[in-house]
Amino acid sequence: MYNTEIRGPLILGNKSLGQITTEITSPLYARPKFWWLVGLGISSAMMLLGFWAIYVTVANGIGTWGVNNTVGWGWAIINFVWWIGIGHAGTAFSIFLLILRQEWRSSINRAAEAMTVVAVGCAAIFPALHMGRIWDAFFILPYPNTRGPLWVNYNSPLFWDFIAISAYLLISASFWYLGMIPDFATIRDHAKSKVRRAVYGWLAMGWRGSVGEWKRYEGLSYILGGIAAVLVVSVHSIVSTDFAVSVEPGWHTTIFPPYFVVGAIFSGFAMVMTLMILLRRIYKLEDFVTDRHLQNVAKILIFISLIMGTAYLTEIFVAWYSGNEYEIFTFFHNRITGEYTVQFWIMFVCNAIIPQLMWFKKIRSNILVLFIISILINIGMWFERFNIVVTSLAKDYLPSAWASYSPTFVEIAVYLGTLGIFIFGVLLFFKYIPMIAISEVKAVNKYQVGSRRSRV
């Protein structure tokens, strides 16, 4: 690689290793702050609302939702895909940036991975719920059943979904936990109170930082990292095939697998940006998550926004070029114009246009604007899934079957419940777990930006 001029240290402040430990673990020892308790309270309320809605759904059936014969998939599936998309950030941060040797990821990957685990958990609620008879969920398992088919249909993306999401949840949680073991040991060895020592000691599983442990730690990181990279791409491709293998206009297109995967990384990175801006401001971690980190994420978002814009234009062009009247109707009369035009344009503007503002350094350097744009991106991505799911179903081949869809309060409440779970999980994470990977940051403490070899 060519040598660039020194761009400054990765971690600011010329910290000693002990300082790094103290600063990153300080939230764990501080008394809970007022806003943290407020956040916990609000998110608990949201979760309770969600649990009520889940109870209503399971006890009374999917009739309590707004889905109908025509629009059989509504908010549940939109939210499912939205959460899975957000969950892709952690894996992307840990693995893609690892493979690309981007050391700046070390401040952000822990929080991103935590977010992934919670997001995938939230996502998994929806397919479970939307099947109606959730107590029959074990039907999906390939065991020799007595119901007739003996096994299951391996050609169905719904089966692929089940194993893909389970695998993704397992591997994200494992990768996240593995990285935390050395940090738990750090806290265990520092702990003054017996309870703290016992809990973190149990979590640290006996880690001491010996040569044998580090070697296997690195080996396992390579294994999990390598296969998680494959999984990130395949999980969202599998989710996209839920739509792509059908014959619905606007769904039956080969662009969906890469379109979904890239879109997922887009919304995931945007959510990470949202969280990191909040995190560094509240916990004063600007030396670890520097402005450069945020600008790097912003640059990636610009790039992905261009890809999304290209994908939208490609879909529209191919729909026109195909001459297929159903495709043309769906894109030109049911999305760009028509009943769902508002949702389409929100998606297009939030995803493909607004992030382009970040080309300007003035905008990119303004943290408040970055925060707003990152939230708008996630709103845009929600509307993208709305566009895909609802518009194609509402008006497909047979006009006599056309219908509208609007969510009932129960569906909205389930979504709010998952938002509550997410906020609750993230808040607990802030309080009890070091939100920056202590050992990884110590390893790159002396590095300059962009160069593995040069040291301060």
Add this chain to the structure above:
Amino acid sequence: MDTTYILGVFNGEEELLAAFRKMKEEKIEIEDVFMPFPVHEVLEKQGKKSRITVVGWFYGFFSALAVLGFLFYTAVIDWPLNYGGKPSNAFPSFLVVTIVLTIFSITILSLFTFSVRAGLWPGNEKPVFHPKATDDRFVILLDKTKVDAERAVAIMKEKGASEITEKQNGQKP
């Protein structure tokens, strides 16, 4: 059986590496090194290479065969179903399922292997030789009976160890 260990504590990576290299040169047997983050030179030169990645590869290979075999057996041999005339031996579908289940299996098996080989599982406790080894100190551990103690201590002092202590311990590290 109680063993006496000598601990050499260093404040930084450079001091640790200086002492480490000198000891390797003089063929002094280092029992273990404790570090707050992995120092690659130490990992390369101390102890045998970990074969967990090799084992992981084999887990993948055999899982893939097993999954593919299971799918083929159930869908083609045991109970083929009629999905609108589509072929029972649906290799593209099988491939998707194989990829994901292989990843799943590799994860579980590797986690288990890691746990056993690194000696880490919930509730496990190993004797901690120096509480700051996970924070900001680098510790070289020597078995007093296996090394020339004076020479080793001299090297560590020379290369800037911040403290050198002895410790009795009932358990091997």
